[in-house]
Amino acid sequence: MVKGKLKKWLLAATIFSILLSWGKNVPTLTNFFIDYIPLYNKFRAVSSFQVVAELAVPLLAILSLNQFLKESDTNENKLKYLKYAMYGVGGFTLLFTLLGTSLFNFESFRDAGMAGYEENFPGFMDTVLAERKAIFFKDSLRSLILVVLSAGILWAFLKSKINKNIVTIAFAVLILFDLVVVDKRYLNSDDFVSKKQMEKPFQATEIDKEILKDKSYYRVVNFTVNPMNDGSTSYFHNSIGGYHAAKPKRYEELFEYQIAKNNFGVLNMLNTKYIIFPDKQGVPRLQKNRDANGNAWFVNEVAFVNTADEEIRALDSLNTKQKAIVNKKFKELLPKTNFKVDSLATIKLVSYQPNEMKYKSTTTSTQLAVFSDMYYKNGWNAYIDGIKAPIIRVNYVLRALVVPKGKHEIVFRFEPTVIKKGNTITLISYAFLVLIPLGWFFIEKKKNV
Numbered sequence: 368m369v370k371g372k373l374k375k376w377l378l379a380a381t382i383f384s385i386l387l388s389w390g391k392n393v394p395t396l397t398n399f400f401i402d403y404i405p406l407y408n409k410f411r412a413v414s415s416f417q418v419v420a421e422l423a424v425p426l427l428a429i430l431s432l433n434q435f436l437k438e439s440d441t442n443e444n445k446l447k448y449l450k451y452a453m454y455g456v457g458g459f460t461l462l463f464t465l466l467g468t469s470l471f472n473f474e475s476f477r478d479a480g481m482a483g484y485e486e487n488f489p490g491f492m493d494t495v496l497a498e499r500k501a502i503f504f505k506d507s508l509r510s511l512i513l514v515v516l517s518a519g520i521l522w523a524f525l526k527s528k529i530n531k532n533i534v535t536i537a538f539a540v541l542i543l544f545d546l547v548v549v550d551k552r553y554l555n556s557d558d559f560v561s562k563k564q565m566e567k568p569f570q571a572t573e574i575d576k577e578i579l580k581d582k583s584y585y586r587v588v589n590f591t592v593n594p595m596n597d598g599s600t601s602y603f604h605n606s607i608g609g610y611h612a613a614k615p616k617r618y619e620e621l622f623e624y625q626i627a628k629n630n631f632g633v634l635n636m637l638n639t640k641y642i643i644f645p646d647k648q649g650v651p652r653l654q655k656n657r658d659a660n661g662n663a664w665f666v667n668e669v670a671f672v673n674t675a676d677e678e679i680r681a682l683d684s685l686n687t688k689q690k691a692i693v694n695k696k697f698k699e700l701l702p703k704t705n706f707k708v709d710s711l712a713t714i715k716l717v718s719y720q721p722n723e724m725k726y727k728s729t730t731t732s733t734q735l736a737v738f739s740d741m742y743y744k745n746g747w748n749a750y751i752d753g754i755k756a757p758i759i760r761v762n763y764v765l766r767a768l769v770v771p772k773g774k775h776e777i778v779f780r781f782e783p784t785v786i787k788k789g790n791t792i793t794l795i796s797y798a799f800l801v802l803i804p805l806g807w808f809f810i811e812k813k814k815n816v
Contacts, residue, residue, distance in 0.1 A: 368434040368448050369427060377423045384419035411613065435521060436534065442525050449525070453518040460514055463507035473499040509548070513541060569599045574653045578604060578641050584662055584719050585640035586739075588626075591651045595622055600643070607637050618741060621764050625682050635660045636687035636762055638739035662716040663726055665734040665770075666691045669704040669761075678763045691737055691761040700757045702769065707732045714770070714777075722781040732772045735759075738779070742766040746783030751775050 390397050390413040400407045410416070435445055463470075473496050484491045520537045523529045529537075571579070578587060587604040588594055594608030601609040607626070625633040634642070635658050642654045668690045672678050681692040693701065712730040719725075728736065742760040749756045749768055752775050761767040768777065 368440070368445075369430045373430065374427065377427045381420045381423045381427075384416050384423070387416045388414045388420075390414070432538070436524070436531050446522075446525055449518060449521050453514065457511065457514045457518065460507055460511040464504065464511050467503050467507050468500040471503075473503070509545075513545060516541060569602045571603055572651070574643055574651055575603045577653060581640070583640075584638075584716055585659065586638050587641045587643065588634065588639050589643040589651075591643055591645045591649075594626070595619065604641075607634070607639055615741070617764055620679065621682075624679055630682065631656075631658070632685055632687045633682055633762075636737070636739060636765060638662055660688055660737075660739060663714045663736050663738045664688060665706070665709065665712050665714065665730070665736055667706050667708050669693050669701060669706075669735065671695045671698055671704070675763070682762060685762070687737075687762060691735065691767060692763070693759060693761050693767075697759045700759050700769070701735070702733070706735050709734060724779045726777040727774070728770050728777055729774050730770060730772050734770050734772075735767055736770045736777070737761055737765055737767045740766060740779070745785075746781050748780050748782050750778045750780065753778075 386393050386396055387400065397413065434440070435448070478492065478495075481492065481495070517538070520529070520534055520541075524531070524534050585605065586607050587600055588607045589597055589600040592600075594600070594606065595614065596610050597606065597608050598610045600606045608622070621633065634656065638659050638661055640656055640659045642656055643651055644654060646652050666687075666689055670681065670690060670692055671694070672681055672692060673695055675694070678692055678694055685692060709731050712728075712734055714726055714728040714736050717725050717727050724738075724740070726736075726738075728734075741764050742758065743766075744758070747758065747766070749758050749766075751768070751770065756768055759767040759769070766779075770777065
């Protein structure tokens with residue numbers, strides 16, 4: 368019922384988005400986009416591209432319904448269109464409802480990863496397949512019912528049994544029903560907990576309480592669990608681990624190649640002041656690490672390496688208190704490789720916020736200061752007495768600064784330009800969102816005068 372280019376590009380966008388969302392099942396198209404289309408490789412899941420179809424299909428449906436309710440076509444033609452839609456979409460949903468569980472095998476390439484469950488719980492995979500079939504049948508039946516009800520509403524309108532207002536209300540009810548039923552799969556009463564429970568998802572152990580007595584800035588590692596998949600320790604302390612589905616790759620490599628091998632030099636440079644470990648009986652114990660390097664320190668020597676592999680291997684036996692490993696691409700930022708030992712030099716963290724850290728330093732000669740926080744070029748800036756200073760990456764993940772002699776205030780501030788650009792683009796977009804409809808309104812009003 369919808370004519371012209373609008374229908375064509377909505378249909379094309381729908382088909383295109385579905386093909387892209389199939390990912391490796393359409394490798395030629397997917398690989399082309401990953402290799403040649405900017406930012407496409409930033410998608411964590413290609414299935415998210417289905418949002419285009421989720422916009423285009425309802426929009427086309429709204430345009431179709433608008434045409435159906437107009438008097439620009441005969442009821443005979445409208446009935447013909449209605450039959451096409453009913454027999455086409457309704458036929459598919461009826462086929463899936465009656466034969467869907469026989470047409471497909473409901474197996475996944477990921478099922479091989481659940482072999483262990485089958486060994487421990489015989490019949491596990493049969494239960495999984497039965498659940499998948501049940502979900503498919505219920506969704507097919509729900510879709511069939513919605514198709515039949517929608518067709519019934521439009522048929523009643525053609526027979527003058529209901530008016531446009533009733534049609535609009537009826538479809539609003541069906542759409543809300545459909546949305547609520549599906550949305551409750553993701554957000555329902557089981558997802559709502561008491562405020563008290565939400566505010567305290569973890570209970571502090573005696574070890575946690577003991578560590579919390581220390582009010583300085585430090586880090587904790589908990590070896591009773593996998594530190595890189597541990598949310599409880601990070602809830603109470605600044606942990607060297609934590610949990611996030613998307614981890615910084617360089618830090619994850621540091622953990623795998625150094626921390627997991629109990630390299631205490633690396634733990635020291637991360638300012639790991641407290642270590643939680645299991646005893647022989649598996650009971651958590653606490654150990655205070657008195658060798659932690661602190662929040663910042665001065666090193667006497669720099670060693671340059673050519674590659675990232677050499678950089679991380681150099682940490683195997685590195686005395687992180689005396690020496691720093693630097694990739695050669697930062698060489699031009701360093702005036703020298705040996706720094707005069709200054710026994711009176713001091714550097715101290717005076718305030719800490721997640722997006723800003725301030726230090727005070729006192730030296731009698733130029734020094735290289737290493738900081739126990741991660742190097743991250745996309746947003747972190749350093750200032751010495753208010754003047755921007757280049758940040759050097761050392762020891763594979765840490766940040767360092769060349770600090771001139773004298774007394775200075777050093778500030779690290781997180782100032783990502785992408786946030787400022789994003790806010791500007793958002794503001795401009797909102798302005799257009801308001802101005803375009805207003806302009807359109809006044810133009811149409813002027814035409815009608």
